[in-house]
Structure formats: structure tokens, C-alpha cells
Amino acid sequence: MPDVLFAAWVIARKDLAIEFRTRSAFFSAVIFALLGLVIFYFAWDPTAVTVNDLAPGVLWVIFTFSGLLGLHRSFGVETEDHAIDGLLASPVSRESIFLGKAIANLIFVAAVQLIAIPALVVFYNLPLGNVAIPLIAIAFLAAVGLVAVGTLFSAMAVNTRLAELLLPMLSLPFFVPIVIAASQSTAKLLSGRPIVEAAAWIKLLIAFDIIFVAACTVAYPFTVDD
Amino acid sequence: MSSTISSGGPPIVEVAELTRAFGTRRALAGVTFSLGRGECLALFGPNGAGKTTLLRVLAGLLRPSSGSARVSGIQLPGGALARSRVGLISHRTMLYEALSPRENVSFAARLYGVRDVNARVEDSLRRMSMLERGDAPVRSLSRGMQQRVSIARAMVHTPQLVLADEPYSGLDDGGARALTSLLGELRSAGTAIIVVTHNLAEGLSLATHAAVMQRGRFVRYDPADRIDATAYSTTYREALAGA
Numbered sequence: 001m002p003d004v005l006f007a008a009w010v011i012a013r014k015d016l017a018i019e020f021r022t023r024s025a026f027f028s029a030v031i032f033a034l035l036g037l038v039i040f041y042f043a044w045d046p047t048a049v050t051v052n053d054l055a056p057g058v059l060w061v062i063f064t065f066s067g068l069l070g071l072h073r074s075f076g077v078e079t080e081d082h083a084i085d086g087l088l089a090s091p092v093s094r095e096s097i098f099l100g101k102a103i104a105n106l107i108f109v110a111a112v113q114l115i116a117i118p119a120l121v122v123f124y125n126l127p128l129g130n131v132a133i134p135l136i137a138i139a140f141l142a143a144v145g146l147v148a149v150g151t152l153f154s155a156m157a158v159n160t161r162l163a164e165l166l167l168p169m170l171s172l173p174f175f176v177p178i179v180i181a182a183s184q185s186t187a188k189l190l191s192g193r194p195i196v197e198a199a200a201w202i203k204l205l206i207a208f209d210i211i212f213v214a215a216c217t218v219a220y221p222f223t224v225d226d
Numbered sequence: 227m228s229s230t231i232s233s234g235g236p237p238i239v240e241v242a243e244l245t246r247a248f249g250t251r252r253a254l255a256g257v258t259f260s261l262g263r264g265e266c267l268a269l270f271g272p273n274g275a276g277k278t279t280l281l282r283v284l285a286g287l288l289r290p291s292s293g294s295a296r297v298s299g300i301q302l303p304g305g306a307l308a309r310s311r312v313g314l315i316s317h318r319t320m321l322y323e324a325l326s327p328r329e330n331v332s333f334a335a336r337l338y339g340v341r342d343v344n345a346r347v348e349d350s351l352r353r354m355s356m357l358e359r360g361d362a363p364v365r366s367l368s369r370g371m372q373q374r375v376s377i378a379r380a381m382v383h384t385p386q387l388v389l390a391d392e393p394y395s396g397l398d399d400g401g402a403r404a405l406t407s408l409l410g411e412l413r414s415a416g417t418a419i420i421v422v423t424h425n426l427a428e429g430l431s432l433a434t435h436a437a438v439m440q441r442g443r444f445v446r447y448d449p450a451d452r453i454d455a456t457a458y459s460t461t462y463r464e465a466l467a468g469a
Contacts, residue, residue, distance in 0.1 A: 010336045014322070014329075021324040021363070077322065081372075086320035086379065089285045090337040091310035226288055 004099065007092040011100025016107060018077055025073040026111065029066040033116040036062040037123050051124050056186040059120055060179045063113060063139070064146065064172075070108040071150035072167050074101050075158035084224075094221035098151065102213075105147040113139050131189040138189070138202065142182035144209045149174040152216040155223045174212070181205040236299060237262050238311075238387050238418035239284065244293035245442075246279050253279040255442035256293065261435075263386075266409070266419040268429030270462055271439035277422040280439070281389045284420070285314045298386055310338060313385030317395035319376035323365035327356050327375040330364060331382050338383035350378035353408055355400070369396040377405060381412070388412060388419045394428050406431060426462060430455045438465040 019026055040058045078084035087097060117139065121128055128135065150171050157166040185201035237260040246254040253276045261267055269277050282288045283295055286302060286309045294301065300308040314320075321330045331350055335343045351357050354374040364372055373396045380388065388409065394402050409419055409432050423429040430436060436453050438446040446465035454461070 007337065010333065014325070014333050017329065018322055018324045077324075080323055081321060082316065082318035083320050083322055085285075085287060085314070085316065085318065086334065087337070088287055089309055089312065089314045090334065091306035091339070092337050093306060 004093055004096045007096035008099035008103060011087070011092070011097060012103035012107070015074070015077065015101065015104035019070075019073070019104070019108065025070045026108065029069045029108075029112045030115050032069060033062045033066040033112055034119055036065070037116070037119055041123050051126055052190045052192075053187070055120060055124055055126055055190055056183040058124075059117070059186060060142070060183045062116055062120075063109070063142070064175055064179055065168075066112050066116070067105075067109045067143070067146055067150065068168055068171065070112070071105055071147070071154045071171070072157075072164060074105050074151055075154045076163070079158060088224060094224060095217050097224075098155070098217050098220035101155070102147050102151045102216075105151050106143055109143045109147055110140065113143065126190070134189055134195055134198075135186060138182055138185050138198075138205065141202065141205045141209055142178050145178040145205065145212045146175055148209070148212040148216045149178075152220055152223070155220060178205065178208050178212075181208065237296075238265075238298055239420070240294070240296040241280075241284075242294045244280070244283065244295050245291045246276075246283055246288060247291045252291075252442050254283070254290075257439075257443060258293075259437070259444065259447070261387075261418045261420065263416040263418060264413050265434045266413050266421060266432045268433035268436045269420060269422045269439060270424070270426060270429060270436065272466065275439040276442040277439050278391055279442075281314070281391050281420065281422060284387070285309070285312050285389055310383070311386045313380040313383065313388045315377055315380045315388065315390040315393045317373075317392035319364075319372045321364045321372060321376055321379065324363060326361045326363055327351060327367070327378070328360040330375060331379045334379045335382045340383050346382050350382045351375075353381070353404070354378045355404055370398045370401045373397050374401050374404065377408065381408070384417075386417060388417055390419065390421045390423075392423060393421065394423060394425060402428070426458050427455070430458060438462055440466055 037058065044054055078087060120126060153167055153170040157163045157170060160166050181201045181204045185198040185205065188198035189195065239261040241260065242258050244254050244257045245252055257280060271277050279288065283290055283302065284297060289303050296302065297304065297308050298311045302308055328347060328351065331347045332343055335346055340346050351360050354377055356371065356374050356378060359367060359371060364375060377393065393405055397405060413419055419432065421429050421432060430453060434450040436448050437444045
């Protein structure tokens with residue numbers, strides 16, 4: 001297990017170094033998130049819908065779609081001059097490759113969230129109060145599930161001609177249960193309900209994370225081994 | 227045609243009746259050979275003959291459909307242990323363009339669990355004359371320089387078996403000489419090498435054995451003492467014509 005995790009970290013570090021150099025996916029995702037916030041803001045009628053009702057939906061639509069930009073890039077970098085062959089011919093396990101990609105994607109999505117959540121608070125004058133920490137925890141839990149599913153489908157879609165189209169088509173149906181649990185628990189928190197009322201949704205989120213991370217880690221080798 | 231090479235030690239590569247099919251098409255159709263320490267097999271043949279498929283099976287990237295393939299005594303697909311014994315060079319560089327040569331080679335060294343990573347990386351880059359450009363992004367290097375880095379990446383873990391698929395592709399004269407010299411050094415140190423190339427002279431300059439592949443099988447196989455390098459182009463054409 002330590003070998004698996006060490007190799008995963010080596011791969012994640014490599015992916016993050018590439019993203020740090022190019023910043024292409026990160027800037028695209030951040031700009032997408034900020035533009036989404038602006039568009040939703042101008043489409044919003046505050047007299048009809050309160051900010052607490054609107055914010056969870058806005059937040060999770062933005063996270064879901066901006067995350068897809070990074071997820072597509074995840075295996076896209078491996079297609080450059082067949083870098084994936086070098087990775088697959090190395091002695092690291094397929095599970096390490098998946099986990100390494102997923103860790104890098106998780107850090108990517110978390111970095112986008114770190115910019116998007118404060119932007120949402122500022123744009124919508126959202127009273128976060130004492131729910132900031134639980135909200136960050138929910139965002140993290142949801143990101144784990146989204147990243148696990150997205151990383152697997154990124155690996156499956158990357159070698160197809162319509163990868164950009166196929167990745168969202170494959171991923172979004174599996175994102176739905178995570179986004180429902182995340183937006184419901186976010187709504188409870190933002191509307192000032194006690195955290196115990198959101199507990200059932202948070203537990204569901206944790207359950208989805210465990211299932212998706214385990215299932216996707218097991219399934220990944222089948223996407224690369226012939 | 228089966229081909230056995232005796233080298234006075236356990237063979238590094240043992241392949242017996244190996245087949246690999248893609249749907250109904252058989253890319254490998256019963257290949258048999260073995261290769262010992264310090265031996266080099268030059269593999270020739272037209273496009274689509276199955277040369278690259280053979281290398282990909284030995285590298286652990288493809289599963290055999292039937293037959294048997296062993297690397298260092300490990301039955302393929304042999305997982306991480308078998309893959310750790312192999313170094314793969316291709317006409318595709320398998321490099322990350324945004325990273326530097328040093329970072330690419332260092333990444334490979336860490337994946338292979340190399341001890342003293344920095345020293346090995348410097349040594350690999352030095353052997354391929356890439357130390358000076360070691361920190362430039364790979365995308366800023368010429369095709370030949372990228373190929374040199376790719377070779378340094380494949381050698382960093384001192385493999386027992388080197389699989390080289392068109393390794394001279396994109397190399398200038400200096401790079402080609404450095405590669406030939408490096409492969410020669412590796413051979414002298416006991417590394418087994420399989421070189422796939424369309425260039426007969428380059429292949430034969432290193433080879434202890436030569437084979438011609440067509441339609442997934444060896445149609446000619448010659449040990450070193452029977453290779454007449456000057457007449458091999460005729461031999462090659464005749465082998466293809468007679469297959």
C-alpha cells in the first residue's frame with residue numbers, strides 16, 4: 001500500500017507540475033466559474049428568489065462544469081507523444097496511476113473552489129457566518145466523488161475522437177447523485193438550519209465517495225489493459 | 227520459423243508460439259525465439275509485419291492471445307516485476323512537453339524506484355549529451371534532442387532488456403552515434419536488446435542476430451556468424467519475396 005500511494009503521489013506531482021507550468025486548464029476553469037457567477041447574478045431576480053435558495057444551485061452547477069475542464073486535461077496530457085505508454089510500461093500499478101490522477105484532479109478542483117466560493121460570497125453578498133467550515137467540508141466531500149468518477153471517464157474518453165463531448169456525457173449522469181446530496185446539504189446550511197438536518201445528505205455524500213472511489217479504482221485497469 | 231539463441235546463461239527473453247490477434251487479424255502468428263544476456267536481435271520487416279506488436283507484448287503493454295512470453299524468467303503479462311526489467315524506446319518520445327528533460331527523466335526514475343535518483347538522472351542525461359539543455363522545456367528542443375531525452379528516460383533504471391522501436395527516428399548523426407554507442411555499452415554490460423528498424427545498416431551494426439518479420443511471423447532468422455552485412459539487403463528482399 002505505501003508503494004501504491006508513493007507512486008500515486010509521484011504521478012500527481014508530475015500532473016500538478018505540468019498544470020503549474022501551463023496553467024491552461026486552471027485559468028479556463030476559474031474564468032468559467034467567475035463568468036458563470038456573473039451570468040447567474042444578472043439572470044437572478046432577488047425579489048422572487050432569495051440568495052439562500054439560489055446560491056446552492058449556482059455553486060454546484062459551476063463546480064460541476066468547471067471541474068470537467070480540468071478532468072478532461074487529466075489524461076489529455078498523457079496523449080502528448082504517447083506519454084501514457086511510458087506510464088503503463090513502468091512498474092507502477094494501474095491503481096497508482098488512477099489514484100495519482102485523481103489526487104491531482106482533487107487538488108485542481110479544490111483550487112478552483114478556493115477562488116469560486118469567496119467570489120460567490122462577494123457577488124451574492126452571501127451571509128456565510130458560522131457555516132463556512134461545514135460548507136468547505138461539503139465542497140471537499142463532493143469534489144472527491146466528482147473527481148473519482150470524472151477521472152475514470154476521462155481515461156475512457158481520452159482516446160476517442162469526441163473526447164470533449166464524451167466526457168460530460170458519460171460523467172454527468174454519475175455526478176447527479178453527488179450534486180443532489182451536495183446542493184441539498186449546502187441549502188440546509190445556508191438557510192440557517194442546524195447541521196443535524198444536513199447530516200443525512202452529508203452521510204449520503206460520504207457513502208457515494210466511498211463507493212465511487214473504490215469502484216473507479218478497481219475499474220480503471222480495465223480501461224487501459226487490453 | 228523458430229529461433230533459439232544460446233548465450234550460456236538463462237535467457238532474458240523466451241518467446242514460444244506467441245500470437246496476438248486484434249479481432250480477426252493476427253498481428254503475431256506464432257513467433258518463437260529466445261535472447262540471452264548481452265545479445266541484440268535486429269528485427270526488420272515491412273509496415274504492419276507485427277514488429278511493434280511484438281515489442282508491445284514484451285513491454286507489458288499488450289497481452290498475448292496465446293503462446294508464451296517470458297522476460298527474465300517472468301511469464302507475461304507479469305505485472306510490475308516484469309515491467310521493471312524492461313526499457314522501452316519508441317519513435318514516439320513518451321515525454322511531457324511542459325516538463326524539462328531533467329524532470330521527465332527524474333519522473334521515470336521515481337516510477338522505477340531508482341535509488342539515488344539525482345545521480346542516475348544526471349548520468350543518463352550526460353550519456354545522451356543532454357546535460358546542457360537539461361532544464362529547458364522539452365517542447366523547446368528539436369525532435370532529435372527530444373529523442374535523446376526519451377532514450378535517457380528509458381535507460382535510467384538500467385533495464386535488463388531494452389526494446390527499441392525505430393530508435394533512430396529523428397536523430398541526427400551525432401545522436402545516432404551516441405545511441406549506437408550507448409546500446410553497445412549496454413550490450414557489453416549484459417543487457418539484451420531488441421531493435422526494430424527499417425535501416426538495415428543501423429540494425430546490423432549492433433545485432434548479434436537478425437530476423438525478418440512478415441505477416442506476424444519470422445520468415446528469416448540469422449545468428450551473427452551467418453549475417454553478411456554487405457549482402458543483407460538482398461537477403462532481406464528475398465526473405466520477403468519468398469514469404
